Amino acid sequence: MSDLFELGKKWLKKYNTGQPLNIMEVCGTHTMAISRYGLRQLLPPNINLISGPGCPVCVTSAYDIDLILEIINNYDLNLFTFGDMIRVPGSSSSLLEQKSRGKKITVCYSPLDALNFAIHNPDQSVLFIAIGFETTTPLSSIVIKRAEENQVRNFFIFSTHKLVPPALELLVKDKQVKIDGFLCPGHVSAIIGSRPYHFIPLEYGIPCVVSGFEPTDILLSIAMILRQIYQGKPSVEIQYKTVVKPEGNRVAIDNIYDVFQPVDCLWRGLGNMPCSGLELKPEYQRFNARLRFPVPEIKPRPHPGCVCGEVLKGLLKPNQCRLFGQPCTPQNPIGPCMVSSEGSCAAYYRYERLNPERI
Amino acid sequence: MKDQNFKDVNIQLSHGDGGLKSNQLIHNLILEYLGNDLLNRLEDSAVIKAPGSRIAFTTDSFVVNPIFFPGGNIGKLAICGTINDLATSGCVPIGLSFSLILEEGFPVSHLKKILASMRETLLEAKTSIITGDTKVVEKGSADKIFINTSGLGLIKHNSLLSPSEVKTGDKIIINGPIGDHGISILSQRKEFNFQSNIVSDCAPLSSLVSAVMSKTKKIHAFRDATRGGLATVLLEIAQASGHIINIHNQNIPVRDEVRGICDFLGLDPLYIANEGKMVIFVDPMDAQVVLDTIRNHKYGKQAAIIGEVGPSGPGSVILNTEIGTRRMLDMLYGEQLPRIC
Helix, strand or coil: CCHHHHHHHHHHHCCCCCCCCEEEEEEEHHHHHHHHHHHEEEEECCCCEEEEECCCCCCCCCHHHHHHHHHHHHHHHHECCCCCCCCCCCCCCCHHHHHHHHCCCECCCCHHHHHHHHCCCCEEEEEEEEECCCCCHHHHHHHHHHHHHHCHHHHHHHHCCCHHHHHHHHHHCCCCCCCEEEEEEEHHHHCCCCCCHHHHHHHHCCCEECCCCCCCHHHHHHHHHHHHHHCCCEEEEHHHHHCCCCCCCCCHHHHHHHHEEEEEECCCEEEEEEEEEEEEEEHHHHHHHHHHHCCCCCCCCCCCCCHHHHHHHHCCHHHCCCCCCCCCCCCCCHHHHHHHHCCHHHHHCCCCCCCCHHC | CCCCCCCEEECCCCHCCCCCCHHHHHHHHHHHHHHCCCHHCCCCCCCCCCCCEEEEEEEEEEEECCCECCCCEEHHHHHHHHHHHHHHHCCCEEEEEEEEEEEEECEEHHHHHHHHHHHHHHHHHHEEEEEEEEEEECCCCCCEEEEEEEEEEECCCCCCCHHHHHHCEEEECCCCCCCHHHHHHHHHCCCCCCCCCCCCCCCCCCCHHHHHHHHHEEEEEEECCCHHHEEEHHHHHHHHCEEEEEEEHHHCCCCCCCHHHHHHHHCCHCCCCCCCCEEECCCCCHHHHHHHHHHHHCCCCEEEEEEEEEEEEEEEEECCCCCCCCCECCCCCCCCCCCCC
C-alpha cells in the first residue's frame, strides 16, 4: 500500500477524538468507491459515512421522469439519453419499457451523438435529456452552441441540469440533518473549484475536503476532515490537487453560463430549491423541449413506500428502507437510488451485504 | 463447381435462395476458404467416425457489433468461442459446423476477410468446418452478418471436469489479463470513439488446455470467462459447487489501460467480456506445475493464481481488496452502463 494510505490510517488514529461523527460523501462516485473498496471496514466505529444527493439520476424528480414519458407519448420523437435514466421507473412506466414498445430511444454517451443524428435526419425531431451536475453541463452548452451555429431546427434538450452548492446549503440549514464534515465531489469541483464551498466552514463551521476517487484519496480525505475537527479549524481543503484548482476551470464555467441560467428546481427528496437548476437562457429557448412539446398537466405517483428522499438527505441508510433488498433490488428497482450505477441503495446492495453491521 | 466469373461485390438475396448464386457463393467463397474432404461433399450432415469414447458437443451464436475489431472479427470470434467451449471439457475438437446469416448488401470483401480469419484460426486449432449452411435475409432484417457455430469434441481423458467437481483448497488460475476483448469492442463503437491500443484477447485455447491436461490429472474445472466476465464465471462455479470462493484483487491481471478506461466510464473489469481467458480450478499440489505450463504457452504469459476455493457454503465469491477489506461479488444486473457524473 502507498505511503499516503499509511498516512491516512495514521491520521485517522491520531486525530480521532472518539466522538460520533457524520461525514457525508456528496458524490455518487464516492459512494460507489467507498462501498466497492469496503472502506467502512477500515474506519473507527464512531465515524459514520452517509451518502448525499450527488447522483444526478437519483435526484431527478419523479415529475421530470413522468413529463419525459408524457412527451414521448404525445410526440413523434427520437429520444437520446445517458444510460441509467432509461431504467428509472416513473409513476407507471420507464423509458426502457417504452423502448420495448417501439419508442425511438437511444442510449448515448455524448450529447454530440444526439446532435449529429439531428443534423443527418432533418425531418425528425430529436430530444436529448440533459442530465448531470456542473461536470456534464459544459458539454450540453457546447452542443447547444453548435446547434445554434449550424441552424439546427430539429434538436431540443430537456434540461435537468443541477448545481451542487445550493443542495449543500439546504442540507446544512436543515435541522434534521446533522453533518460534521463533507467529502466534496472531485469531478464537479474540477469545474467549479473549491471556492463555492467556503460558506460551509465559514458560516456553519463544517469542514470540507475535495476528494479524489481512489481508496487512498478517500481515506486520506476523511482523515483530513478529522484533523480539521481535532484542530478546531474548519476550512475547505483540496486533497484531489492533481485535478482540482481553487478557481476551477474558467472556460468550462463560462461555457455553462453562456447558455444556461440558474432557475428554481425540483429535486427528488429535497423539494423545490431556489436557483439550484439550470435552464436555457432566453436566446436559446428555442431548443427547450419543455416549451416546444407541451403536454397536459401531470401528477406523479411515486411508489408510496420509497424513501429515496430521506436516503438522499442522509436521514436514513439504504438498508433502513423497508423495500430495500425485497422487493427493491437492482434487478427490480423501485426507486432511483437502486437504479443508478451511482446510487447509494445500489452501492449498499451490491457491495456491503457482507458486513451489514457497518452500513 | 468454382466459377471464375464470380465478381459479386455485395451479398444479394439470391445468394441465399438455394439456386445458382447460392452455389457460387458456396463454391467461390466458403469452400475456397474453409473447404476440406468432409465439407466438400456438401452433404446435409457430416458423417464422422466416432471411436468408443466420450464426445462433447456445443453450439453458440455470434452477433457482435462491430464485426471487425482490434485483434479479430466476428469469424475468428465464432471459431474461438466454440473451440473454447469444447476446451472446457478438456477435449480436442473433431470438427465444427457453421451457419451464416447474411444481410442483403453485405460486402463480399468483408465476407472474404471473415472467412480468411476463420480459416487461420481453424488451422491453428487443428480442426475444420465439416458442415454448414448459409442464409441471406432482406436488408434490415439482420445486422450485416450473424454466425452460428457448433462443435464436436473427443474426450480422451478419464478426468471428471465440471464446476460441481471443484473442491475446498483448489487454486484458481487465469491465463492472463482480463477485460481486453470487451474494452477493444467498446473502443470501436461509434458512440465512444476513443483512441486505445487495447487488442481483443480472442484466441483458441484448445492447445493450452491440452498442455495443461498432459501435466496433471488433478484439474477439477475449466471455464472460459466470456460474457459477464470473470466475476460471473466465479459465481457460477461457486454456486454449482456449493463453495465459498476467495479471490485477491491485487493478483488479478488487468492491463493499466483497461483499468483506466473502466475507471473513466465507471465500469468494473471483473464484469468485462473476454474471448481468450480460461479460468482453471486445480488441486493445490499441482497448481504450480499448471501455472508454469500455462506461462510457457503463447496464450498464458501473464497467467496468475488469483484465489482459492474456501469451505462449503452458500455459493458466494468474496473479493479481498488490496487495502485489506472484503466484499461479495454479485451477478451483473443487466448491461453495465457508463456513469453520468
